Amino acid sequence: MLRVAGDSPPITAVNAALAAALEAVVGLVSPPGDTLEDPGAVAARVAVEAAIQAVVDEDSGEVNPRARVAVLQIPVLLNRRSLAVEHLLFEDNGTADGGAGTSRFTLHDLETGVSPDMDATLDAATRAKLSALPGMTAAPAEWYPSRPGIVLVYRDAHGAEIRRVVPWREVLPLLPQDSPLRAVADSVY
Secondary structure, three states: OOOOOOOOHHHHHHHHHHHHHHHHHHOOOOOOOHHHHOHHHHHHHHHHHHHHHHHEOOOOOOEOOOOEEEEEEEEEEEOOOEEEEEEEEEEEEEEOOEEEEEEEEEEEEOOOOOOOOHHHHOOHHHHHHHHOOOOOOOOOOEEEEOOOEEEEEEEOOOOOEEEEEEEHHHHHHHOOOOOOHHHHHOOOO
16 A cells, blocks of 8 residues: 655545545445554455455356456655555456456645645646647547656547657646646656
């Protein structure tokens, strides 16, 4: 489980949010106090529940010892002010069919402890400017920050995802002066 160092109230709130996100992936609800006081216990419960889900077939109830579930929290950006995290769940059913993976991203303000909606921090005007950059073929469906810049996720007519990283040096001139993304970019570019 990802945990930010420190015991200030904002950092405690960020760690609680990360623990809650980890639990939500496998459908757990933490007992009061555990998320804040013992993130190790949260990670242990998630590991046990993920293992249980991995080996039990939902339809037949049979145990499949070759199945695996990976629940990961991957920091994709960290600076003095902001943390962006990928929450990845991969389920390998242990058969020739393989498995399936899903991921989502969260953004955390280390000074305030809040987790703003990333799409809300990228206003419509900035989205339009990003879409107009050379090589862009569609409006961004979603985005998330990474160390090199902003990663835009597109969907073509067939539904396939196409990702492109726009470097921070290209993003910053497009942002309004009061954009919260300027804090995200701090220490990156």
